[in-house]
Amino acid sequence: MAKINTNFLLRLANNQISKEEILTGYMRYYVAQGRNIGDMKHDYIRISSNVKYINLDGITLSSNQIKNALNKTRQILDKYLIFNFNCQTTDDIEI
Incomplete structure (x- = not known):
């Protein structure tokens, strides 16, 4: 089971987090665990x-x-x- 930080997700949803912290949090809780934005959506649904x-x-x-x-x-x-790799994310997120 992947680990997430609920506080990070709640602060992000309430716009209480800096851009730098969004990027480092995403890297820590998603990229480093082999997860993606779709997983973030499911985490929000669970919360x-x-x-x-x-x-x-x-x-x-x-x-x-x-x-x-x-x-x-x-x-x-x-x-x-x-900026760093000359690429970007693909696919739309369905909400």
């Missing part, structure tokens, strides 16, 4: 449907928040990939 997190300090995640977090991550990742 938003888990009573433990829904009742945690009144946290709710809307589909818009999740979509924005995924898109922001993809934009930052693409900028990094294009």
